[in-house]
Amino acid sequence: MSGSDFLQLRAEQAPAKGLTGWLAGGLRTAIAAGRLAPGARLPATRLLAAELGVSRGVVVQAYQRLVDEGLADARTGSGTVVTRTASIAPRPAADRRRTLHELRLPLSTPDGIDLNLSPGVPDLAAFPRAAWLRAERAVLDRVTAADLGYGDPGGTPRLRAEVVAWLARTRAIRADADDVLVCGGVAQGQALLAQVLKGRGEAAMAAEDPGSRGTRDQLRHWGVRTEPVPIDEHGLLVGPLRATGLDTVLLTPAHQFPTGVVLAPDRRRELLAWAREGNRLILEDDYDAEHRYDRAPVAALQGSAPERVAYLGSISKSLAPGMRLGWLIAPRGMQAELLAAKHASDLGTSALPQLVLAELLTNGDYERHLRTVRARQRARRDALLAGLRAHLPRARVRGVAAGLHLLAELPSGDDVAIAERVRAEGVLVHPLSWHRLRPGPPGLVLGYAAHSPDRLTEAAARIGRVLSPR
Template sequence: MAGRLAPGARLPATRLLAAELGVSRGVVVQAYQRLTDEGLADARTGSGTVVVQDAAVPPRPAADRRRTLHELRLPLSTPDGIDLNLSPGVPDLAAFPRAAWLRAERAVLDRVTSADLGYGDPGGAPRLRAGLVAWLARTRGVRADADDVLVCGGVAQGQTLLAQVLRARGEAAVAVEDPGSRGTRDQLAHWGVRTEPVPVDESGLLVGPLHATGLNTVLLTPAHQFPTGVVLAPDRRRDLLAWAAGEHRLVLEDDYDAEHRYDRAPVAAMQGSAPERVAYLGSVSKSLAPGMRLGWLIAPRGMQAELLAAKHASDLGSSALPQLVLAELLASGDYERHLRTVRTRQRARRDALLAGLRAHLPQARVRGVAAGLHLLVELPAGTDDVAFADRVRETGVLAHPLSWHRLLPGPPGLILGYAAHSPDRLTEAAHRIGRALQT
């Protein structure tokens, strides 16, 4: 049926095949009879048993996987004809600390026990949870114990677990920033959670419209809003915490790239101000590599049991060895040294892209603080940013139109990820974008 034997091919004589396989001839005779009964072979006098003409199943049409990935707008899918993928969310994968990872992995393997490689705690390896608590307390102001940490397969799985628990509690909708991550909205929708847009301005999420939604849960990116790049202002933070103090209220804090702040230390996580009102999400996707699928969720203690049960039902627990290696990197200081190196590289790349945009798109305005792995370029009023992104794509540059990440109407823009390319390539990208704007 797979076509390995062409129509008309003769099968071995039953005696020969029986001897070759070390079975009785009767077994082979029965097998050949079954093939004949199913119409896959034909016993012909003088010719033995042959494969019939119609035995091969028509091949399945080839799946266009690359097109599917592009339609999902995944940042790592690069269509044909694109040599500069500026999709947001792509880190500098060439900077992955291979030597440090290998040292840490060897150290882990030297002392790992059989128990460490078992199913273990579905919430994560104790050593990693302890290391994360110390790291996040020092760098992000997070308040938690090791038992509060749930290690998961990136922020995406953390959002999935939260969506499942919220649905089980009767919460069928979540307020989200607008503009905000299209991927997050799609993720929640896949798990049956509707999203309600709340506008974002220069100071972050508008808390008044959040009240107007009547919803109990909001998901936001306060340290570096995606995609505008603004930081939630202190007065908005206070207002949001006051909103969260209401009964059954919950803030989902996606701290997706706070480690990449170039002009000063990032603002502290909101979770430290209200641990029982904020579920904190983070990962190594922007600091190490998204392919590691390592993240963490620190939720209010009142929902931790449900989240742990959902995690166990999902996959029994995250891969043990990468967890232990990350714990070793945290303990040795290699993770922090890697971040310092990456921040220096990314600041140079951001500066190069900014300089290129000033030279080739002087009429465009760049929004956001000096942080993260992307820029938002606001385009002249009246520009169709989707059509413009298509023109840019014709020059070999892939970028996201801001409209992809909006539910409410607003100014047009282009989101440009810069982490994966050298400064000279980013200058070339800015030149092509400027050329496209002039056509």
């Protein structure tokens, strides 16, 4: 097999720079087109390097990119083997694409984008397929007919017990299994809370500014307005929160989105005092808490005031958002209303995925997966951070200690226009302005979990070319 047979690349077409990206792109195209089917063995690195007139190191790095992306597997004694097809989604209808863009919803294959640095996207290639399959088999070996019927809309008893034990150990949560409501990710938990609060006459809540635009849009859909409360390097400012006159606040204290700030101890105490003074409610989105790189994460707020905090978490950033599994632990005075809203919404979350996740928590595979992913994410964060320091020396980079994204604050400029120019270079990022309710300094929010270190270095270089053209 020659390089030109399946790659349709020619040595004379090789660019002067970016050889690894050129070759990796050719390999991806060959896989997507079916010229390299699952199970096909890639040529020996020395052979392909000689045919294309590049160094063996270029081929090794290109093969590693496919492995990192889950398209291939490096097997001892067998070389590098294609493991799955690179999916190219069919082009949606124009009106559907326009709707998704207007809602800021992710497209599976954005036009012209080969480096999607949208925040909140985990390393989907790292999904623990083998562990999930083992757990699924174990569950199916002992699942009963009753387990497959209409069960408790709040979740299977086994998952609720495992989740509360896990959160007690890792997040200092104080709750019983019956306090856990299993839901379709944090998004459904927020929707249920919005419906209950709206039913109680609360048509507005306070929220961090900047904060997640997607969350604000969802709350607005359910008829709940968000009032912006500024943050600084220590987190939410409680004085301005008091000034809103509102009784509910939504925040991300463990790793604030998008700045990456951790709520400081003094602010935590002040916030909890605010909640206790007037029978108020804190909605705690425990965003990215499991991805901490410098030390153990701070404990969740819920453990300090279970009667004043509704706690939200999920496996979207640790396993995959497509699993649609999360949990809500609310004050007991709200639980009956939330359970009724959940039952009215969908009768309950799918039972089998709940039981499989419970098995992963029981046998330790979930925790082992998190340890593996943290090491990979730290290397990727370091690569992007180094690239930004090299190519955007005037930017102030924040949020480096945890999570799956960085914030690059820019000295000046229109960050929406800058993001569009970066997109033209094939890199998708979020302008910080998207996540603001009030004007503020410009910036770019950059997710790093989905790409290998060399790809992130390349992304930083492209962004640098936009901001500092030569």
